[in-house]
Amino acid sequence: APGAQAETTLSLVYPFPDFLVYTKSCKEFAEKVNAAGVVKIDVKPFNSIGMFEQAGEIRKGTVDMTCLPAAFYARGLPENEAISTSNSSPAEVRANGGMAIIDELHQKYMNMKYLGWVDTGVKFHVYFKDAPKFGDDGLPDLSDVKMRDNPIYGAFFRALNAETHQMPVTDVYSAIQKGVVNASAWTSIGVKGLKWDEFLRHRLDPDFYQTDIGIIMNLDTWNSLSETEQKALQAAVIEHEESSRKARMAEVVQEKADLEAAGMQVHVVPNADKYLEIALDSAYDRMTERLKSDDRPLDAVEKLRGLYIK
Amino acid sequence: MEWYWTLSIFFGSILGLMIIGFPVGVAFLAVNIVAAMVYFGGNGPLLLQLERGVGTLAGNAFGSMANFALVPIPMFLLMGELFFHTGLANRMFNAIERLMGRVPARLSYVTVAGGTAFATLSGSSMGSTALMGTLMVPEMTKRGYKKRMSIGPILGTGGIAMLIPPSALAVLLGTLAELDIGALLIAGVVPGLILAVMYAILIYAMAKLDPDAAPPYDVEMASWGERIVLLLRDVVPMISVVIGVIILIMVGWATPSEAAAFGCLGVVFLAIVFRSLSIAALWKSLQGATRVTVVALLIIFGSATFSKTLAFSGGSNGLIEWVTAFDISAYTMLAAMFLILLLLGMFMDQLSMMLLTVPIFFPLALQYGFDPIWFGVITLLAMEISFTTPPFGLLLFVMQGVAPPGTRFSEICIAAIPFMACAMLLVLLIVAFPEIVTWLPSVSR
Amino acid sequence: MAADFNPDEKHGLLDRLDAGYSLVVRTMFYAASLYVGMMMVVIVYYTSFRSLGWDYNDYSFTFIEYGFIYVLMLGCPWMVRQRAHVYIELVTAAIPDRARVVLSKAIAATCFLVCLLLAIYTGMQTWQDYNWGQYDELRGQLDIKRWIVIIAMPIGFGFTALEFLRFVFGSSLIHTGEMGVHE
Ligand code: NA
Numbered sequence: 001a002p003g004a005q006a007e008t009t010l011s012l013v014y015p016f017p018d019f020l021v022y023t024k025s026c027k028e029f030a031e032k033v034n035a036a037g038v039v040k041i042d043v044k045p046f047n048s049i050g051m052f053e054q055a056g057e058i059r060k061g062t063v064d065m066t067c068l069p070a071a072f073y074a075r076g077l078p079e080n081e082a083i084s085t086s087n088s089s090p091a092e093v094r095a096n097g098g099m100a101i102i103d104e105l106h107q108k109y110m111n112m113k114y115l116g117w118v119d120t121g122v123k124f125h126v127y128f129k130d131a132p133k134f135g136d137d138g139l140p141d142l143s144d145v146k147m148r149d150n151p152i153y154g155a156f157f158r159a160l161n162a163e164t165h166q167m168p169v170t171d172v173y174s175a176i177q178k179g180v181v182n183a184s185a186w187t188s189i190g191v192k193g194l195k196w197d198e199f200l201r202h203r204l205d206p207d208f209y210q211t212d213i214g215i216i217m218n219l220d221t222w223n224s225l226s227e228t229e230q231k232a233l234q235a236a237v238i239e240h241e242e243s244s245r246k247a248r249m250a251e252v253v254q255e256k257a258d259l260e261a262a263g264m265q266v267h268v269v270p271n272a273d274k275y276l277e278i279a280l281d282s283a284y285d286r287m288t289e290r291l292k293s294d295d296r297p298l299d300a301v302e303k304l305r306g307l308y309i310k
Numbered sequence: 311m312e313w314y315w316t317l318s319i320f321f322g323s324i325l326g327l328m329i330i331g332f333p334v335g336v337a338f339l340a341v342n343i344v345a346a347m348v349y350f351g352g353n354g355p356l357l358l359q360l361e362r363g364v365g366t367l368a369g370n371a372f373g374s375m376a377n378f379a380l381v382p383i384p385m386f387l388l389m390g391e392l393f394f395h396t397g398l399a400n401r402m403f404n405a406i407e408r409l410m411g412r413v414p415a416r417l418s419y420v421t422v423a424g425g426t427a428f429a430t431l432s433g434s435s436m437g438s439t440a441l442m443g444t445l446m447v448p449e450m451t452k453r454g455y456k457k458r459m460s461i462g463p464i465l466g467t468g469g470i471a472m473l474i475p476p477s478a479l480a481v482l483l484g485t486l487a488e489l490d491i492g493a494l495l496i497a498g499v500v501p502g503l504i505l506a507v508m509y510a511i512l513i514y515a516m517a518k519l520d521p522d523a524a525p526p527y528d529v530e531m532a533s534w535g536e537r538i539v540l541l542l543r544d545v546v547p548m549i550s551v552v553i554g555v556i557i558l559i560m561v562g563w564a565t566p567s568e569a570a571a572f573g574c575l576g577v578v579f580l581a582i583v584f585r586s587l588s589i590a591a592l593w594k595s596l597q598g599a600t601r602v603t604v605v606a607l608l609i610i611f612g613s614a615t616f617s618k619t620l621a622f623s624g625g626s627n628g629l630i631e632w633v634t635a636f637d638i639s640a641y642t643m644l645a646a647m648f649l650i651l652l653l654l655g656m657f658m659d660q661l662s663m664m665l666l667t668v669p670i671f672f673p674l675a676l677q678y679g680f681d682p683i684w685f686g687v688i689t690l691l692a693m694e695i696s697f698t699t700p701p702f703g704l705l706l707f708v709m710q711g712v713a714p715p716g717t718r719f720s721e722i723c724i725a726a727i728p729f730m731a732c733a734m735l736l737v738l739l740i741v742a743f744p745e746i747v748t749w750l751p752s753v754s755r
Numbered sequence: 756m757a758a759d760f761n762p763d764e765k766h767g768l769l770d771r772l773d774a775g776y777s778l779v780v781r782t783m784f785y786a787a788s789l790y791v792g793m794m795m796v797v798i799v800y801y802t803s804f805r806s807l808g809w810d811y812n813d814y815s816f817t818f819i820e821y822g823f824i825y826v827l828m829l830g831c832p833w834m835v836r837q838r839a840h841v842y843i844e845l846v847t848a849a850i851p852d853r854a855r856v857v858l859s860k861a862i863a864a865t866c867f868l869v870c871l872l873l874a875i876y877t878g879m880q881t882w883q884d885y886n887w888g889q890y891d892e893l894r895g896q897l898d899i900k901r902w903i904v905i906i907a908m909p910i911g912f913g914f915t916a917l918e919f920l921r922f923v924f925g926s927s928l929i930h931t932g933e934m935g936v937h938e
């Protein structure tokens with residue numbers, strides 16, 4: 001009951017600075033759980049554990065929970081690409097059993113419970129300094145383009161023959177300004193926050209993939225909870241899947257409108273179907289390759305593609 | 311445990327260990343092991359807590375240390391060592407001396423200019439302090455300069471560098487605080503120039519008040535013909551290495567972090583031209599650069615992992631939230647935030663400080679009606695001052711690491727004070743006359 | 756520097772062992788120095804190739820980033836021997852010689868313990884990373900296992916611990932007490 005004293009306290013970390021919407025959402029989730037009063041979540045401040053170190057620490061049990069994008073441990077669990085590249089909603093993959101497979105893999109290989117998939121509904125775009133050109137095949141001609149690399153979409157752009165370059169996010173602003181790189185992909189929200197729109201004035205449509213924040217938990221901690229506690233936590237995650245999706249989708253509409261009002265040019269890929277197909281193939285090819293190199297069974301690959309892609 | 315006990319125990323033990331003579335990096339690590347055990351270790355037997363706690367520390371160290379942002383430290387050190395061991399530095403400083411004639415304390419002015427140039431390029435106060443400390447302090451000590459005339463200007467220049475574009479730290483602050491980055495960069499120019507003038511006046515006054523601090527010695531006055539030869543042969547080529555590096559950044563060949571490596575290449579090239587390059591000089595330069603890099607990296611290892619443990623403990627958030635919860639006047643709040651930055655700066659690198667304070671300070675500043683760009687410039691200054699405030703700023707330790715043997719730590723602290731006072735004065739000026747910051751961005755719109 | 760290692764003057768087994776050990780520690784520092792030089796070469800190489808639009812090795816960036824851990828861990832022990840790490844001689848310069856010997860050895864012993872603990876438990880973390888097949892997730896596309904980097908920590912801290920131990924049992928002290936006395 002609301003206001004009741006919870007017995008169990010779970011520690012939670014998050015990867016992004018406090019000003020980002022994903023952090024606000026994660027804290028909102030913790031507040032909802034605390035308000036319900038069945039279990040208590042103790043939110044640890046930003047930078048308590050490095051962002052790419054969090055998955056390992058959850059697996060070990062240093063902290064109990066985190067709100068982490070699947071891409072942040074996708075090398076350890078290659079099937080996570082199914083989440084990053086999905087075009088479905090959490091409700092849909094819950095209903096069709098896709099999320100149960102992902103949860104099973106988390107338990108089997110990462111000693112983690114995958115509670116749910118929040119902050120969905122935001123997709124990726126490529127932003128360019130100069131207007132993008134298109135080839136005869138109706139795909140973007142990226143021969144003059146130097147992109148900032150990223151673990152999520154790097155493989156996709158290399159499949160489109162773009163040059164990709166690694167650099168720390170702190171260097172990107174001046175790198176774009178000076179033309180060290182002249183394109184970068186980012187989500188539909190957040191470009192304004194990074195000020196990249198000062199130099200990147202052209203956006204490529206359609207958008208692709210989808211942002212995700214997984215609420216994940218150490219499996220031993222999960223198993224130590226009572227049934228009531230498990231149910232309460234799971235219910236809170238499912239509620240947050242819905243409410244955060246609505247909130248993010250509203251923000252996408254708002255920021256797109258703001259950027260276009262500020263003069264962002266939109267260019268549409270002529271052969272959009274092929275473009276999106278390459279986006280998916282490159283990710284699933286990489287998933288398969290990684291599983292093979294780790295001697296892991298491939299039976300989940302096709303199943304996940306069927307369940308996470310509409 | 312309440313956050314203030316946590317903080318007092320952490321800071322108290324680190325300070326205590328440093329004062330009795332523990333290596334600075336190890337003092338951080340010693341406290342960190344205990345703290346990591348308590349906070350990351352969870353429950354269970356002591357050995358299990360140690361395993362988890364220190365294991366987490368290893369992971370956090372991996373995340374913080376395998377970081378490209380550290381590149382300026384070894385690269386600018388290498389550039390300085392190459393300058394030094396190939397004799398090119400000596401050549402240039404001799405020439406500048408002769409060009410400047412009998413201006414008292416001329417090397418101190420050269421130090422301010424050189425230090426600003428390097429720190430601006432590298433965006434790393436630590437790297438440029440180490441470089442100028444290696445390059446200039448022994449040279450000036452040899453000529454009878456007192457330590458405060460050599461060490462002081464070096465410690466002071468970081469403040470100018472983070473205000474003058476390109477400043478990596480300013481870009482980062484702009485990103486984290488969602489400021490107009492272009493405006494923030496431009497806003498730093500006027501305060502940066504004022505600070506440079508203040509340093510020049512300070513050096514002039516210090517040399518006037520105590521002529522022995524920078525003893526005059528006879529230099530042969532050069533004829534105009536000789537001066538032109540000196541300038542073209544011994545000064546222009548060396549400076550053009552620095553200018554070349556700036557050009558590489560401007561045309562988009564290299565990012566500021568990468569550009570330092572081209573500086574090293576430029577010095578090697580010059581040394582070949584002047585026929586002063588030898589395998590011995592190269593090897594000595596590499597060892598010298600590595601020596602200081604290792605010393606600086608151990609301190610960074612200690613403080614970077616410590617700031618994560620501190621964040622996890624809730625200690626740093628507790629302090630910030632406590633101070634910011636008071637219902638006080640705008641200027642008192644500004645002073646309180648300034649003091650917190652100074653306090654945190656004793657133990658943390660600037661990036662960690664920013665990540666910790668920006669999310670709380672900037673919304674608060676807006677609530678109090680502060681201009682965000684103006685507040686951003688003050689934040690930058692506070693962070694640089696905290697880096698160098700006696701008795702415990704990380705830059706002071708770096709200086710201690712590169713200063714000639716026999717340099718007392720107290721001398722370094724005393725040398726820093728007048729220059730930090732200038733920076734404080736600048737902060738007061740900016741508070742009294744916000745136009746110093748806001749004017750240039752407003753006309754360049 | 757040669758004073759630390761002069762095989763001609765030492766004939767006992769322990770002396771030989773110590774000489775061999777010193778050679779290892781010094782060679783580690785030389786390796787760190789070479790690594791710093793390589794960092795410069797690699798930055799110039801990949802930056803130029805990128806600007807010219809040529810392909811460059813994907814591991815260039817990672818070579819540099821990992822370098823900070825390798826260089827620190829390779830160079831740290833020898834820097835202890837050289838008394839190069841930063842410490843403050845405030846108390847140690849003020850107290851009498853006898854007390855300084857005791858304090859200095861106590862500090863060296865504590866430093867030994869700190870580094871030993873770090874060596875043991877970063878070693879266990881390395882072992883866990885190895886067993887779990889923990890990847891460097893930030894550089895996921897490069898397929899690098901994290902133990903390849905973390906393993907530098909137990910080695911570096913292990914040798915650093917031994918170097919502090921020399922100051923506990925050896926005749927020389929970390930603290931000279933000279934700073935602030937002789938200038
Ligand atoms: Na600057």
Ligand code: NA
Pocket residue numbers: 652655656657695696697698699700702703704
């Ligand atoms: Na300080």
